[in-house]
Amino acid sequence: xxxxxxxxxxxxxxxxxxxxxxxxxxxxxxxxxxxxxxxxxxxxxxxxxxxxxxxxxxxxxxxxxxxxxxxxxxxxxxxxxxxxxxxxxxxxxxxxxxxxxxxxxxxxxxxxxxxxxxxxxxxxxxxxxxxxxxxxxxxxxxxxxxxxxxxxxxxxxxxxxxxxxxxxxxxxxxxxxxxxxxxxxxxxxxxxxxxxxxxxxxxxxxxxxxxxxxxxxxxxxxxxxxxxxxxxxxxxxxxxxxxxxxxxxxxxxxxxxxxxxxxxxxxxxxxxxxxxxxxxxxxxxxxxxxxxxxxxxxxxxx
Numbered sequence: 001x002x003x004x005x006x007x008x009x010x011x012x013x014x015x016x017x018x019x020x021x022x023x024x025x026x027x028x029x030x031x032x033x034x035x036x037x038x039x040x041x042x043x044x045x046x047x048x049x050x051x052x053x054x055x056x057x058x059x060x061x062x063x064x065x066x067x068x069x070x071x072x073x074x075x076x077x078x079x080x081x082x083x084x085x086x087x088x089x090x091x092x093x094x095x096x097x098x099x100x101x102x103x104x105x106x107x108x109x110x111x112x113x114x115x116x117x118x119x120x121x122x123x124x125x126x127x128x129x130x131x132x133x134x135x136x137x138x139x140x141x142x143x144x145x146x147x148x149x150x151x152x153x154x155x156x157x158x159x160x161x162x163x164x165x166x167x168x169x170x171x172x173x174x175x176x177x178x179x180x181x182x183x184x185x186x187x188x189x190x191x192x193x194x195x196x197x198x199x200x201x202x203x204x205x206x207x208x209x210x211x212x213x214x215x216x217x218x219x220x221x222x223x224x225x226x227x228x229x230x231x232x233x234x235x236x237x238x239x240x241x242x243x244x245x246x247x248x249x250x251x252x253x254x255x256x257x258x259x260x261x262x263x264x265x266x267x268x269x270x271x272x273x274x275x276x277x278x279x280x281x282x283x284x285x286x287x288x289x290x291x292x293x294x295x296x297x298x299x300x301x302x
Contacts (some may be wrong), residue, residue, distance in 0.1 A: 065094030067294035115143025211287030
């Protein structure tokens with residue numbers, strides 16, 4: 001299990017502090033893997049059952065790739081389990097801009113471990129939880145990960161991601177000097193600071209590029225249902241992520257469907273005076289969650 005570690009991604013006040021002179025804003029798109037036969041048969045996979053995509057899952061992954069084909073992903077981070085890797089491969093294969101983008105396989109993005117329940121029916125897990133007097137979501141089977149342990153794993157992923165993105169792309173240059181001029185110069189050449197969003201496209205419009213204007217770096221994360229659910233709850237409950245108008249909290253926290261897509265805009269900050277310490281989270285907002293528009297044609301064919 002993942003040991004508890006110091007967390008540096010504590011949310012700050014929404015009001016900018018005058019001591020913060022360097023900012024870094026990026027878009028973070030989550031995609032759950034496509035369907036597997038275990039999903040279809042309502043069997044628990046977890047991190048210990050390394051299944052592949054079913055035929056329907058392969059079609060879902062291709063549909064997600066087509067839906068996202070015109071979006072540039074500067075960083076692609078993927079669970080190292082096969083079902084997530086196959087989904088990411090389909091997304092990149094269909095993408096018009098990512099032929100040279102490296103896919104980074106990260107065990108921190110693996111599905112929650114369900115211990116003795118892995119490979120068994122979901123109904124069996126519900127019965128175990130009932131016998132223990134707990135809800136199915138909160139129950140931890142013997143040998144499994146608790147929700148807090150999954151959250152700690154996601155926190156570690158965020159810390160590593162924040163540092164990786166700042167190191168690779170440099171701090172935004174709109175307010176003060178950059179931390180590393182040579183890095184920032186290269187980043188500016190590849191990803192120039194975009195124009196501000198016009199007022200009429202700030203709210204989500206149901207388009208693949210919702211939330212991308214105003215950010216110069218876009219990261220794709222392909223992971224798993226229970227993991228993404230924990231991640232979203234942590235972003236909203238612990239890091240004070242704002243939700244878009246019309247999206248209720250229970251909708252954001254709902255289980256993510258196979259190849260469901262969610263997007264967040266994250267702003268990092270650092271104090272004036274140097275590179276000491278990790279990038280810190282200044283703000284995060286949800287653009288949308290659990291979208292499956294790309295699956296409409298597949299449903300029509302079934």
